[in-house]
Every structure is written in structure tokens, then in C-alpha cells.
Amino acid sequence: MQGLYLVTPNWDDTPRLLAATELALAAGVALLQYRNKDAGPELRMEQGRALRALCRRHGVPFIVNDHVDLCLLLDADGVHLGGTDAEVAKVRALLGPGKIIGASCYGDMQRALDAQAAGASYVAFGGFYPSRVKQYAVTTQPAILDQARALMSVPYVVIGGMTPANAAPLAARGAHMVAAISSVYLADDPAAAVREFNGLYRTTEIRDAAA
Numbered sequence: 001m002q003g004l005y006l007v008t009p010n011w012d013d014t015p016r017l018l019a020a021t022e023l024a025l026a027a028g029v030a031l032l033q034y035r036n037k038d039a040g041p042e043l044r045m046e047q048g049r050a051l052r053a054l055c056r057r058h059g060v061p062f063i064v065n066d067h068v069d070l071c072l073l074l075d076a077d078g079v080h081l082g083g084t085d086a087e088v089a090k091v092r093a094l095l096g097p098g099k100i101i102g103a104s105c106y107g108d109m110q111r112a113l114d115a116q117a118a119g120a121s122y123v124a125f126g127g128f129y130p131s132r133v134k135q136y137a138v139t140t141q142p143a144i145l146d147q148a149r150a151l152m153s154v155p156y157v158v159i160g161g162m163t164p165a166n167a168a169p170l171a172a173r174g175a176h177m178v179a180a181i182s183s184v185y186l187a188d189d190p191a192a193a194v195r196e197f198n199g200l201y202r203t204t205e206i207r208d209a210a211a
């Protein structure tokens with residue numbers, strides 16, 4: 001797992017969402033998360049089903065945000081859980097070993113260690129920078145990645161206001177994936193934005209190979 005972790009925006013216009021996502025997936029995305037905090041159950045089912053089909057066509061793992069029931073209904077590849085969502089251990093017991101479970105850990109290393117012990121497949125640290133789509137206090141520091149490199153055995157993701165430029169030092173510091181919404185979905189050219197994010201990892205690989 002390395003590269004861009006694309007997360008969807010709160011768009012109710014499904015054709016627009018699918019068109020932008022298709023461009024992004026064709027450009028090369030490591031994981032896609034369906035996150036629409038404004039959608040009701042019907043729209044979530046419609047968008048989730050369509051995005052799952054798109055991901056299958058492109059061979060990209062499909063993750064559902066928050067909704068374990070939707071993950072099961074769609075036979076998604078996994079679910080992402082935050083502090084107010086279901087507990088990782090309970091969801092792991094329900095989904096079994098084959099599904100991906102992600103856990104939001106904000107700037108909290110102990111939370112990441114606990115999530116890993118409870119069966120998380122990856123953890124996410126954030127928000128590093130102000131976001132155009134979510135309000136939070138920007139308190140997470142890049143130094144948490146140095147602790148993660150030393151302590152974590154599952155991959156760790158960075159999220160929150162990511163652009164190819166400001167994510168570069170975080171990728172260089174060991175983040176396995178960069179998660180983003182607006183830098184791709186609000187870009188004039190979503191495919192070009194995806195390629196720019198992926199460029200961070202080519203640079204990291206070249207640097208690692210030379211070390």
C-alpha cells in the first residue's frame with residue numbers, strides 16, 4: 001500500500017462524482033474511500049454501489065467511511081473508522097480477517113498503537129494542514145511520523161489539507177499513503193493532480209533505493 005488514498009467529497013450529483021472519480025482512478029489511485037457525510041441511506045447505497053463497480057473495474061480497493069453496514073451490503077473491501085464510529089476490535093470480529101479496517105488516530109500515537117493491536121489494517125494521522133472541506137484544530141505535527149516509523153507495523157496514512165507540495169515532507173518522512181479530497185476533486189484537472197501526488201512516491205522510492 002503506497003501512493004494516493006483518494007477520499008470522495010460530499011457531492012450529491014452522482015454522475016459528476018463518478019466522472020471525476022473515473023479520471024482519478026485511471027491516473028492511478030492506491031485506495032478509494034467513499035465518504036459522503038451529507039448523503040442519506042438511499043444516496044449512499046446508489047453512490048456506494050456505483051463507486052464499488054468503478055473500483056472493481058480499475059482494480060482499486062474500495063473502502064466505506066463510517067458505515068459498517070454499507071461495507072457489508074456492498075461487499076466493499078473495507079471500512080474506515082474514526083473516534084465516534086464503531087470500535088476497531090468489534091468491527092474486526094464482525095468482518096473477519098479478509099477486510100481492510102482503517103482507524104483515524106488524529107495526532108495520538110497511543111490511539112494508533114491501540115488500533116493496531118485491535119486489528120486495524122492501517123492508521124491515519126491528521127489533520128496536518130487546514131482543510132477546505134472539514135473544520136478541525138491543526139495540532140498534528142510531522143514528528144509523529146518519526147514515532148510511527150519506529151513503532152508501527154501497519155501502514156500509516158496522512159490526511160488533512162494535503163497538496164502534492166505540502167505532502168512531500170510527510171511522504172519523505174515515511175507516510176505510506178497521502179489521503180486527499182479537495183486537491184483532486186476541486187482541481188481543474190483531477191488526473192494531473194493524482195499524477196502529482198504519485199510523483200511523491202516515485203521520488204521516495206528513488207531516494208530509498210539510493211540509501
Ligand SMILES: Cc1ncc(COP(=O)(O)OP(=O)(O)O)c(N)n1
Pocket residue numbers: 005007033035037065066080081082083084085102104124125126157159179
Ligand atoms: C483516511 C482517513 N483518515 C481520516 C478520516 C477521518 O475519519 P473520522 O475522524 O471518523 O471523520 P469523518 O471522515 O467520519 O468525518 C477519514 N475519513 N479517512
Ligand SMILES: Cc1nc(C(=O)O)sc1CCOP(=O)(O)O
Pocket residue numbers: 007104106125126127128130131132133134136159160161162179180181182183
Ligand atoms: C476527512 C478528513 N479527516 C481528517 C482528519 O484529520 O482526520 S482531515 C479530512 C478532510 C480531508 O480533505 P482535504 O484533503 O480536502 O483536506
Ligand SMILES: [Mg+2]
Pocket residue numbers: 065066080081082083084085
Ligand atoms: Mg468517521
